[in-house]
Amino acid sequence: MFITFEGIDGSGKSTQIELLARRLEMQKHEVLIVREPGGTQISERIRDLLLDMRHGEMNAHTELLLFSASRSQLVIERIIPALRRGTVVIADRFHDSTTAYQGYGRGLDITAIDHVHAMATHGLMPDLSVFLDIPIEESLRRRDDRSGQRDRMESADHAFFERVQNGYRFIASTSPARFRVIDGTPPADDVAETIWGWVVAGLEKASV
Numbered sequence: 001m002f003i004t005f006e007g008i009d010g011s012g013k014s015t016q017i018e019l020l021a022r023r024l025e026m027q028k029h030e031v032l033i034v035r036e037p038g039g040t041q042i043s044e045r046i047r048d049l050l051l052d053m054r055h056g057e058m059n060a061h062t063e064l065l066l067f068s069a070s071r072s073q074l075v076i077e078r079i080i081p082a083l084r085r086g087t088v089v090i091a092d093r094f095h096d097s098t099t100a101y102q103g104y105g106r107g108l109d110i111t112a113i114d115h116v117h118a119m120a121t122h123g124l125m126p127d128l129s130v131f132l133d134i135p136i137e138e139s140l141r142r143r144d145d146r147s148g149q150r151d152r153m154e155s156a157d158h159a160f161f162e163r164v165q166n167g168y169r170f171i172a173s174t175s176p177a178r179f180r181v182i183d184g185t186p187p188a189d190d191v192a193e194t195i196w197g198w199v200v201a202g203l204e205k206a207s208v
């Protein structure tokens with residue numbers, strides 16, 4: 001089973017992924033967690049290029065192709081082999097991030113992006129995508145609470161994140177069979193409980 005987590009920065013994806021992985025492992029499932037961009041030697045180098053604050057001149061098409069190149073390598077090198085072994089793969093972001101950030105956020109053509117997805121994902125689609133929906137203000141507050149410097153993507157303005165957030169809401173609404181949307185503001189354990197219900201249902205469906 002292939003599960004992806006989506007949401008704006010600070011939506012609580014990493015916490016939820018950890019909680020879900022622990023629970024799956026308690027039930028004797030093999031679990032692989034990958035984060036995008038990154039996850040292979042080549043993809044991690046692409047990640048450095050993408051997030052480096054010194055690359056302010058990077059244009060939106062370059063950004064799209066680099067995120068997609070990172071994904072292509074990750075899918076072939078790690079995700080598909082793991083799925084073939086029967087491992088549950090959890091991805092911290094996948095192709096919907098590109099549609100939300102480079103499509104709705106940067107304004108690139110969505111149809112063109114879909115063509116790039118077909119190449120970058122090698123046709124692999126998530127079985128379940130969880131969208132953690134939190135208000136932009138909460139996202140900014142959580143991010144400011146974290147130590148460390150902002151990366152190139154995080155330094156975008158408020159209007160950009162608003163477009164990304166609305167983009168996610170639209171994407172989720174157009175793929176109701178795959179997407180589950182949850183308010184990411186309640187306590188993490190409550191959010192995790194709801195997500196667990198969806199994953200169990202997905203696993204049951206996959207086993208019939």
Ligand code: TYD
Pocket residue numbers: 008009010035036037067068092093094095097098099101102153154
């Ligand atoms: P990361 O530090 O992994 O952020 P997060 O913890 O929020 O996932 O940085 C990834 C950044 O890249 C994040 O701001 C979202 C952005 N991004 C895109 O713009 N397009 C993409 O296709 C992906 C995968 C990420």
